[in-house]
Amino acid sequence: MSMRALCWHDVNDLRVDDVPEPELVNPRDIVLRVTMTTACGSDLHFIDGYLPTMREGDVIGHEFMGEVAKVGRKVEGVEEGDRVVVPSFIGCGSCGYCQGDLWSLCDNTNPNAALQEPVLGDTTAGIYGYTHAFGGYAGSHAEYVRVPHADENCFHVPDELDDEQALFASDAWATGYMGADFCDIEEGDTVAVWGCGGVGLMAQQSAALMGAERVIGIDRFPERLRLAEREAGSETIDYTAVDSVVDALKAVTGGRGPDACIDAVGMEAHGTGPAHAYDRAKQQLKLHTDRGEALRQAIVACRKGGTLSILGVYGLMDKFPLGIVMNKGLTVRTAQQHGQRYVPDLLEYAAEGEMDPSYLATHELSLEESPRGYDLFKHKEDGCVRPVFVP
Amino acid sequence: MTTQPNDTSLATADESATPSSRSGSGPTGNVGRWDRLGSAALGGILLVRGLRKRSLGGAAMALVGGALVSRGARGHSHLYRRLGMNTAGDEYRDAGPRTDPVTVERSITVGKPADELVPYWRNPERLSQLVGHFADVTTWGEDRYNWRVYGPFGQTIEWDAQLVSDRSDAEQSDGDQPDATHSDDDLHWETMEDAPIPHDGTVEFRPAPGDRGTEVTLRVQYDPPGGTLGTAVMRWLDVAPDVLVGTTLRRFKSLAETGEIPTLEANPSARGAGDLI
Ligand SMILES: [Zn+2]
Numbered sequence: 001m002s003m004r005a006l007c008w009h010d011v012n013d014l015r016v017d018d019v020p021e022p023e024l025v026n027p028r029d030i031v032l033r034v035t036m037t038t039a040c041g042s043d044l045h046f047i048d049g050y051l052p053t054m055r056e057g058d059v060i061g062h063e064f065m066g067e068v069a070k071v072g073r074k075v076e077g078v079e080e081g082d083r084v085v086v087p088s089f090i091g092c093g094s095c096g097y098c099q100g101d102l103w104s105l106c107d108n109t110n111p112n113a114a115l116q117e118p119v120l121g122d123t124t125a126g127i128y129g130y131t132h133a134f135g136g137y138a139g140s141h142a143e144y145v146r147v148p149h150a151d152e153n154c155f156h157v158p159d160e161l162d163d164e165q166a167l168f169a170s171d172a173w174a175t176g177y178m179g180a181d182f183c184d185i186e187e188g189d190t191v192a193v194w195g196c197g198g199v200g201l202m203a204q205q206s207a208a209l210m211g212a213e214r215v216i217g218i219d220r221f222p223e224r225l226r227l228a229e230r231e232a233g234s235e236t237i238d239y240t241a242v243d244s245v246v247d248a249l250k251a252v253t254g255g256r257g258p259d260a261c262i263d264a265v266g267m268e269a270h271g272t273g274p275a276h277a278y279d280r281a282k283q284q285l286k287l288h289t290d291r292g293e294a295l296r297q298a299i300v301a302c303r304k305g306g307t308l309s310i311l312g313v314y315g316l317m318d319k320f321p322l323g324i325v326m327n328k329g330l331t332v333r334t335a336q337q338h339g340q341r342y343v344p345d346l347l348e349y350a351a352e353g354e355m356d357p358s359y360l361a362t363h364e365l366s367l368e369e370s371p372r373g374y375d376l377f378k379h380k381e382d383g384c385v386r387p388v389f390v391p
Numbered sequence: 392m393t394t395q396p397n398d399t400s401l402a403t404a405d406e407s408a409t410p411s412s413r414s415g416s417g418p419t420g421n422v423g424r425w426d427r428l429g430s431a432a433l434g435g436i437l438l439v440r441g442l443r444k445r446s447l448g449g450a451a452m453a454l455v456g457g458a459l460v461s462r463g464a465r466g467h468s469h470l471y472r473r474l475g476m477n478t479a480g481d482e483y484r485d486a487g488p489r490t491d492p493v494t495v496e497r498s499i500t501v502g503k504p505a506d507e508l509v510p511y512w513r514n515p516e517r518l519s520q521l522v523g524h525f526a527d528v529t530t531w532g533e534d535r536y537n538w539r540v541y542g543p544f545g546q547t548i549e550w551d552a553q554l555v556s557d558r559s560d561a562e563q564s565d566g567d568q569p570d571a572t573h574s575d576d577d578l579h580w581e582t583m584e585d586a587p588i589p590h591d592g593t594v595e596f597r598p599a600p601g602d603r604g605t606e607v608t609l610r611v612q613y614d615p616p617g618g619t620l621g622t623a624v625m626r627w628l629d630v631a632p633d634v635l636v637g638t639t640l641r642r643f644k645s646l647a648e649t650g651e652i653p654t655l656e657a658n659p660s661a662r663g664a665g666d667l668i
């Protein structure tokens with residue numbers, strides 16, 4: 001049996017191909033019929049060729065939901081026909097990290113751990129459709145996807161929620177929410193968020209939900225800044241319209257700086273000025289793979305003793321102003337998303353109408369149209385925040 | 392791992408043609424670590440795919456893979472360093488038998504008590520699961536195991552091994568190396584006569600601090616083969632044991648903690664079904 005799936009063939013070469021259907025392999029697997037799946041900014045890292053260990057023909061995509069089609073013999077609590085959303089990092093539920101609610105650090109779900117160890121000194125959890133070093137599992141931009149340890153990774157979606165309302169709990173919302181959670185927000189806190197893409201918007205909304213006094217979104221795209229104002233209730237800074245983002249933040253915080261700064265940009269950060277030119281030049285020469293403008297601004301802007309919450313995906317950035325972090329006594333918190341810890345709460349917020357992330361889905365496309373969806377997404381054309389694909 | 396100034400190993404020599412060679416660079420190196428990850432990853436895939444294919448083509452794949460893993464992981468060859476050799480490969484083809492044994496050792500912490508873990512290494516079915524990524528293990532008689540490893544040169548390497556100590560006979564052992572840090576659960580096996588690559592191995596179990604379970608150390612010591620097996624095997628042995636020992640431990644932990652081993656069997660891609668690693 002074959003199915004249609006979006007495959008990576010080379011740098012900037014995505015195609016929809018016929019691939020074999022996934023099967024139940026391990027006893028706690030399910031096979032999910034994907035009903036909705038979305039592109040993520042982190043996909044651009046391997047699409048653009050900055051993240052190695054892709055192979056020609058890999059099925060991509062890691063943020064998804066669907067209906068359970070096949071159930072392994074040792075799965076409990078998940079049945080055929082169930083409508084579930086699945087976090088992008090795969091947890092086992094049994095190791096010390098999963099038990100400690102640090103799911104993206106799971107010890108037991110990356111079959112290619114040996115490929116990560118030389119660089120990281122250890123392994124992350126496996127993830128769907130996101131390079132062989134991160135597990136090599138086939139991704140979700142397909143009609144079907146295999147979900148290991150289904151009892152730990154499938155979360156039932158309340159009937160009253162549309163797919164668009166539940167989908168982003170898989171990754172963008174859980175990641176943004178975790179980023180705000182890292183900030184231990186207290187009454188009167190100001191939280192600044194670099195990036196008004198899916199994760200940045202979710203971080204802003206979550207920070208407000210957690211009681212932040214003020215939330216400030218930073219981006220350069222007018223339609224994204226408008227979304228931050230309208231949907232998240234944020235104040236915004238267009239960094240192309242100010243001389244200095246740091247000065248702008250100091251100006252609106254009585255000279256203190258934000259209590260917490262969230263980087264929801266990562267190595268794709270765009271900026272202006274010499275620091276940006278330096279980063280971009282080095283990146284193009286492949287001397288290093290990260291631009292770090294957003295992170296540097298956040299470190300300088302953050303109030304003394306504040307929190308730096310890093311959600312952006314980085315490679316191995318070789319220029320990090322640790323001295324500023326140290327002298328200002330900043331707390332750095334970061335992780336790939338521990339989705340399983342947050343998804344039940346997120347679905348409850350959605351069901352109770354406290355937060356509705358469906359506005360992120362600016363473009364709904366068929367799977368066949370997904371390469372065009374990635375084009376729109378990458379170039380932020382037509383106000384695209386997240387294209388969602390319906391296989 | 393640090394790079395010795397005089398460490399001009401085979402792997403380093405091999406990769407000197409590539410722009411990402413590590414030779415001559417400091418500890419941080421200008422070899423992008425991503426690049427090394429790329430090498431390791433691709434190498435690992437080729438290596439293990441090659442091993443699984445059990446064919447001449449697979450052998451070639453495994454060799455290339457091994458070289459890449461080696462380069463990716465360390466940028467130099469620890470076997471050759473241990474042997475004190477620092478010239479290129481052809482000289483080994485007719486080299487005589489080596490006497491210096493090579494030791495590969497890795498540890499992992501498993502969230503279970505030792506008495507639940509020991510059987511994974513004694514029961515041939517469980518053991519076959521642990522090493523299923525490169526070998527088949529069957530048993531003949533008590534504590535005697537037949538290993539078949541599908542080597543990189545299109546042949547099967549086969550040997551018999553015997554468990555020489557475990558808890559049940561610990562009392563009777565004459566304790567040639569008494570050591571307070573070793574528990575009675577430790578297992579030790581040796582290859583029997585005529586093994587093509589004589590080796591012995593130990594699995595040690597120590598309680599981890601707090602409620603972290605058990606620290607398990609797998610140590611394999613082998614005598615590198617001499618001239619008859621040649622350079623290909625030497626190269627293969629330089630990289631494979633390290634990867635295989637580490638991966639075996641990870642598979643063991645996953646099986647013990649979750650009841651299954653993460654796999655890419657039947658994994659869909661435009662290449663077909665399955666990315667066996
Ligand atoms: Zn993502």
Ligand SMILES: [Zn+2]
Nearest residue numbers: 092095098106
């Ligand atoms: Zn786990």
